[in-house]
Amino acid sequence: xxxxxxxxxTWTIPMLIAFIPLYASFRKVxxxxxFIDGAKDGFGTAIGIIPHLVAMMTAISMxxxxxxxxxxxxxxxxxxxxxxxPGDVLPLALLRPITGAGSLAYVTDLIKVHGPDSxxxxxxxxxxxxxxxxLYVLTVYFGAVGIxxxxxxxxxxxxxxxxxFFAAVAACWLLFGLV
Amino acid sequence: MVNWIxxxxxxxxxxxxxxxxxxEKVAEAAFGGAQTGVTVCLGLISILVFWxxxxxxxxxxxxxxxxxxxxxxxxxxxxxxxxxxxPAMGYILSNMSANLLGLxxxxxxxxxxxxxxxxxxxxxxxxxxxxxxxxxxxxxASITLVPTTIIAIRMNFGSVHPxxxxxxTLLATIVATGAAILADRWYRSRNxxxxxxxxxxxxxxxxxxxxxxxxxxxxxxxxx
Numbered sequence: 001x002x003x004x005x006x007x008x009x010t011w012t013i014p015m016l017i018a019f020i021p022l023y024a025s026f027r028k029v030x031x032x033x034x035f036i037d038g039a040k041d042g043f044g045t046a047i048g049i050i051p052h053l054v055a056m057m058t059a060i061s062m063x064x065x066x067x068x069x070x071x072x073x074x075x076x077x078x079x080x081x082x083x084x085x086p087g088d089v090l091p092l093a094l095l096r097p098i099t100g101a102g103s104l105a106y107v108t109d110l111i112k113v114h115g116p117d118s119x120x121x122x123x124x125x126x127x128x129x130x131x132x133x134x135l136y137v138l139t140v141y142f143g144a145v146g147i148x149x150x151x152x153x154x155x156x157x158x159x160x161x162x163x164x165f166f167a168a169v170a171a172c173w174l175l176f177g178l179v
Numbered sequence: 180m181v182n183w184i185x186x187x188x189x190x191x192x193x194x195x196x197x198x199x200x201x202x203e204k205v206a207e208a209a210f211g212g213a214q215t216g217v218t219v220c221l222g223l224i225s226i227l228v229f230w231x232x233x234x235x236x237x238x239x240x241x242x243x244x245x246x247x248x249x250x251x252x253x254x255x256x257x258x259x260x261x262x263x264x265x266p267a268m269g270y271i272l273s274n275m276s277a278n279l280l281g282l283x284x285x286x287x288x289x290x291x292x293x294x295x296x297x298x299x300x301x302x303x304x305x306x307x308x309x310x311x312x313x314x315x316x317x318x319x320a321s322i323t324l325v326p327t328t329i330i331a332i333r334m335n336f337g338s339v340h341p342x343x344x345x346x347x348t349l350l351a352t353i354v355a356t357g358a359a360i361l362a363d364r365w366y367r368s369r370n371x372x373x374x375x376x377x378x379x380x381x382x383x384x385x386x387x388x389x390x391x392x393x394x395x396x397x398x399x400x401x402x403x
Contacts, residue, residue, distance in 0.1 A: 018240065021236055027241060029236065034236045038237070042226075046220055047224075057215045058213045063188045068188075116337065117339055117340070125326070125332075130330045132393075137315065137318050144294055144295065146298075149306040149307060150181055150314060151306065153312040156312065171346075
């Protein structure tokens with residue numbers, strides 16, 4: 001089943017790349033010109049995201065470098081351990097919504113230190129895989145169209161991150177049992 | 180809220196930097212972070228240029244419209260204020276399918292395309308519409324079938340069952356997405372008080388499409 005799904009993921013993009021122009025040709029679309037025309041927008045969109053991402057990345061890396069992140073982790077660590085979350089997984093709950101690369105690095109390190117089949121590594125893998133980087137998604141998606149007032153979107157995203165984190169922990173307890 | 184988080188993170192960082200004697204590192208990190216932001220965007224250029232080109236081909240061929248029409252009623256119900264046949268719907272579905280398959284490279288450009296289409300329906304281009312917030316919520320939680328990167332890393336470190344995390348990941352991601360949808364619904368219902376929509380609200384679930392005629396919302400008749 002998993003092998004099948006992975007097969008589908010590797011085949012989807014090449015198939016799309018072949019199928020879309022083929023289908024369009026049958027519909028008498030000048031495919032090359034249409035591609036160039038649309039592709040032009042991509043450049044402007046990517047450039048437009050730069051200020052948004054620079055603002056966010058600056059704040060995030062300052063936060064980590066100053067030791068503020070570690071302090072926050074230390075603050076809530078006992079709270080998490082009391083509900084069955086291994087202490088080492090905790091920084092991930094804070095890292096995951098704000099930095100994708102940072103949390104991936106953390107998970108990799110945790111897998112290396114504890115071994116890939118340890119309970120902490122399983123939880124960390126699940127957390128990493130089950131949600132996306134909320135701040136990044138918000139910055140890129142809204143930045144691309146110039147939205148300045150995101151209203152309640154961030155609250156919704158962060159709320160689902162919290163729920164997702166605990167759901168990941170609960171799912172691991174449920175499926176892999178006690179350590 | 181973004182304003183507060185952004186400002187708060189930087190002020191707290193400087194305070195902690197001062198207390199920990201790490202001021203130099205904080206200054207370094209500020210510019211390092213700015214650089215990362217630009218590097219990430221530069222990496223996005225190739226992906227966005229390619230996919231937006233390909234998607235224009237798909238759009239001109241009428242494929243996006245077709246996908247929009249085929250869209251499952253459940254997903255249409257999540258976006259009651261987007262007209263049924265609008266291209267935004269096609270891109271939203273493409274974005275969700277790409278997320279589901281773990282195709283991050285394709286999901287982001289499709290999501291951005293969907294945002295751009297939704298922006299065309301937006302009477303107030305500075306402020307996010309409810310539909311945009313819903314799309315964002317779906318993407319931050321992003322239902323994932325195969326977390327490919329993580330499986331690869333686990334494989335690298337010699338896991339006995341590198342893919343065993345697929346089941347808990349799926350469980351967690353479903354719960355997270357469900358929570359995102361519920362929270363989004365809740366905020367939506369709190370935020371659509373203006374009179375022009377008050378009559379439409381109760382009928383939302385039964386008749387999602389008839390709530391706003393396409394012409395009305397495109398012309399700025401929707402009250403966000």
